[in-house]
Amino acid sequence: MLKVIFLKYFLVSMLVVSSLNTYASQESDSGFYISPKLIVGHASIRNGKVKGSYQEPLILYTDQNHDKNDNNTSDIVGGALLSLGYYNENWRAELSYSYRYRFDLNGDVGELDLDEYHNHNNLPGHFRLDVNTQSVRFDLYYSILALETESLKPFVGVSIESLQHNILAKVRNAYNYTEESSDSSEISLGFSIGTEVIWTKDVNFTVSLHYIDLGDIDIGPQSGNAYFSTDNFSTIDLMFGVNYYF
Template sequence: MRAFSFVIVTLTILSWPALTVAEDSAGTAYTSIKLLGAYAQVKGIEAAGSLSGPIFPSNDESDGKDLEDLIGGITAAVGYDFGRYRLELEYGWRYRFDLNGNVGRADPGPGRTATFRSEVESQTLLLSLLWDFETDYSLLGYRLQPWAGIGVGVVKNKTDTNLFNFGISKERDTNTEKSTAWLLTAGSTVKLNERWSADIAYRYIDLGDVHIGPQSGGAEVSTSGMRSHDLTFGLIYRF
């Protein structure tokens, strides 16, 4: 909540000079499409409801008690350039995070009470405020425009799960969680011509809540949420 409050306050402060700049600038609208590769993490995984015992997360990228995974996705955005500031509305889709684990014991044998295998798909809608720095950088004759920004919005995390609750049930279900998302980002655009620019960026994004269940019998798996480190590559078209 502290991080979310910081984003809201900063957006409010920065948007005031952005409106002032807009009065003296003709402005341009633009659209973009980007591919993303991400290193995502889900932390605080716990058994809930009728499930009891320690959780042992597992997948190819896991480390200790938390889960990490490599995922991909795509974003599409529309924005308006006020001169030094830009406001941007972005839709994003990412797939998939493998949320897998065992309950009671990590390896097969007495004491393991359940196993879950879940695929997480995320969709985001984010409003970002971006600041373009005044520089004279160039690369192979093309002008570079570094920038940084913050954003806030909503995320929908969909989990498609197989849960084997030994001796009780074997069930597949889908659960959807909607919550607040926020991001911090920085990158650079390369102006190709008057209309087109290429863009590369890094961002840290909090993707909100992820939850499995409740299934029949009350079996659930809860987490403290998903975070992701993204690299994006894309094109921007100015109208």
């Protein structure tokens, strides 16, 4: 499904970019570039909820954030992004494919019952979600002329993404265990600020900070009608990239 969406985005973008290129063919400061990037993201989940056979309280934590005190938690996520871009004077537009690996979410559910349950800290419910995310993404950047120097070209940007969360859920409810994969799709918006570091005529480095709303996470019903959901999944990404101009 995501490949079909990417193909549609690609074809439409090529038509748009071809039109821009025709219009700007007389301009010296316009053309295409490619941009591979690495992503280091601090992703957060807030206001997690359980329902069905899962009953509150809910405690969330990750492999890197072991604090077990509420239904909020965070994790460090890695990723990569490959972009095809078009620039025209102070504007840049990029169409990208990105992949994030991965958010490791753990949840302890229910009140402690020392007399009946003897696994997972004697809790009646437990789950682990491995959340990988891929997306097709469009970014529009504008260079801040007032802040430009001989070596730096600062910019601000906005983005829109068609996301797909690929979730492997390992769920226990009482003594019932399930392991199941599921997918969910989202449309997200983001904002960014960063700079190009000018190196040569054809190659610039980029460093940027992005805030992105990653949408929702939902699993269920699983293992005796157990559900988990959150409507607040977001990330702050630090991106390092290289722009190669044709």
